Amino acid sequence: MTRDLAGLRSVRGVLFDMDGVIYVGTKPLAGVQQAIDYLAETGRKFLFVTNNASKTPEQFVKRLAEMDIHIQPDQVLGSAEATASWLASQMGQPGWPRGPVIVMGQDGLKVALQKNGFELTTDPDAATYAVAGINFHLTYDELANVTLAIRRGAKFIGTNSDATFPSERGFLPGAGSILALLSTASGQQPQVIGKPNRGMYEQAMARLNVTPDQTLMVGDRYDTDISGAIPLGLWTAGILTGISTRNDFEQASPRPDLIVNDLPDLVAQLRQADNR
Ligand SMILES: [Mg+2]
Numbered sequence: 542m543t544r545d546l547a548g549l550r551s552v553r554g555v556l557f558d559m560d561g562v563i564y565v566g567t568k569p570l571a572g573v574q575q576a577i578d579y580l581a582e583t584g585r586k587f588l589f590v591t592n593n594a595s596k597t598p599e600q601f602v603k604r605l606a607e608m609d610i611h612i613q614p615d616q617v618l619g620s621a622e623a624t625a626s627w628l629a630s631q632m633g634q635p636g637w638p639r640g641p642v643i644v645m646g647q648d649g650l651k652v653a654l655q656k657n658g659f660e661l662t663t664d665p666d667a668a669t670y671a672v673a674g675i676n677f678h679l680t681y682d683e684l685a686n687v688t689l690a691i692r693r694g695a696k697f698i699g700t701n702s703d704a705t706f707p708s709e710r711g712f713l714p715g716a717g718s719i720l721a722l723l724s725t726a727s728g729q730q731p732q733v734i735g736k737p738n739r740g741m742y743e744q745a746m747a748r749l750n751v752t753p754d755q756t757l758m759v760g761d762r763y764d765t766d767i768s769g770a771i772p773l774g775l776w777t778a779g780i781l782t783g784i785s786t787r788n789d790f791e792q793a794s795p796r797p798d799l800i801v802n803d804l805p806d807l808v809a810q811l812r813q814a815d816n817r
Contacts, residue, residue, distance in 0.1 A: 546798065547817045552756065552811075553586065554588065554746065554749035555580055557760075558759065559590075560591070560761075560783065561761030561780075562780055563610065572803060587616065588616055592700070592703055592765065594675055594701060597648060597649050597652050621700055622649075624650070624674070625650070629657040639669075640668070641659070642668060643665065643671050645673035645676055647674075647678070670696050671697050673731065675716045684726070691723065692727050697723070697729045701733060702738075703716055704717040737765050737770075742756075742758070756776065757776040757778060762784045763789055778799040778800070779797040780800075
C-alpha cells in the first residue's frame, strides 16, 4: 500500500543516514546545504543518524566540517550515543538496575555512556551491563573480560550489527563481527540498538521530539536504513547516491514511500508535497 505523498507536508523532522547520503568516503554529496536550508525554511528539524559508534558528536562535527558541511554536535546521532541514551532510558524498569558497564569500544562509546551517567568498569565481576561496538584497537584481554562479564550475567548490548564496513582496502570487520565473536564465546545474543533496530529510530525521534508520522528517514541502504523505519510508521526515502539501486528499492517489500536520485531531488519532491 502506498501513502498519499501529500502527507509529507506533516513531516517535522528528517533523519539522514550519513555515508552514501551526505558524503561518500571523504567527498560531500551534492545538495547537502540546499537540503538543510529547505528544512530550516519550512520549520523542520533534522538529525544525521549513523551506525558508526567510534566517534563522539564533536568528532563527527569536525569530520563533516572538513567536508565543508557545518552542523552542531546535537544534530548528529551515532549508535554510541543512541545506545547510551537508550540504556539510560531503561534504568529503573524491572530487570534493569543501575550498575557499572564493561565496554568493548572506543571513545565514542565510552564518553557517551559516561555522559549518560554510567560508571565504567574493566572488572568482569563488577559489570551489570556489557556494551559492545567497533574497536579498532581491541585486544584478547578485552575480549576475554567482556566475555566473562556476559557469562557471569551482565546484560549484553550491541551498538550495531553491521558485519563489515567499506574502506580503501576493501570490506573490513565491523561491529557485527565483534558481536558475533562475543556471542559465540558467551552463548548469549546481544540486544542491538543501531539501524535497522527500533532503538536507534526511537532515540532519534525523541531527540527531535517528533512522532513517527512526522518523521522522514532518508537512507541509501534498504536493509539497514529503510527496512527498520517502515514498521515503526516513519516516512521513508530511498536515495540512489549510495549502496541500493533503484531496482533494489522498487523490488523491496514494503517499498520506501519515495525513491530519490539525490538530495536536490529529495528537496524537489518535498517542495512538491508542500505546495500541493
Ligand atoms: Mg549509508
